[in-house]
Amino acid sequence: MRLKREFFIQPTLKVAKELLGKVLVRKYQKKLIEGIIIETEAYIGPKDKASHSYKNKFTQRNIVEYFLGGFCYIYLVYGMYWQLNITTFLANKPECVLIRAVFPISEKKILVNGPGKLCQYFKLDGSFFGEDLTTSKRIWIEDKKISFKDSEIKKTPRIGIDYAGKYWSKIKWRFVIEKF
């Protein structure tokens, strides 16, 4: 059920698309918080100007991007919001997928439609930096065989990266399922 390393070490665009419909699971105070992933974005350094690893930039913050696929890259933006990313592909390929939204399984009334809200909903913070999704006891991703058609995946430009210039801010590396 839990996704294994093989899933995450595939090319990043493939992982970003295939994460849609998978279930993010968080164990918090002996309870499970679960949500169907419905929105992702791919960040493919070093060529991608919108990526933190553009031109192989390597800092304390983004070091985990250089890991193998399947680890959490989590960081704070705007001084108040955490963002959950999953590393992908091979070691020394600084690529990742930003998890932007889920459809909550447990509490369907709540809208989890943004990376900041998502981290609040799943109780995620900096302590998850570098967490291994294939072995962690408090966060992982499951394949519950939720199916949808390829044509139901909408592709759009990524959000909030106008600084990356005309080409990279417009490339359609954001993937959304709208059926949920």
Added chain:
DNA sequence: TGTCCGATATCCT
């Protein structure tokens, strides 16, 4: 040590 600014959310018009 200081300055700049963001992979957002929310409220406003």
Added chain:
DNA sequence: GGATATCGGACAT
């Protein structure tokens, strides 16, 4: 559509 709160990290000094 636009403004802005808010603060740690990146990088220059």
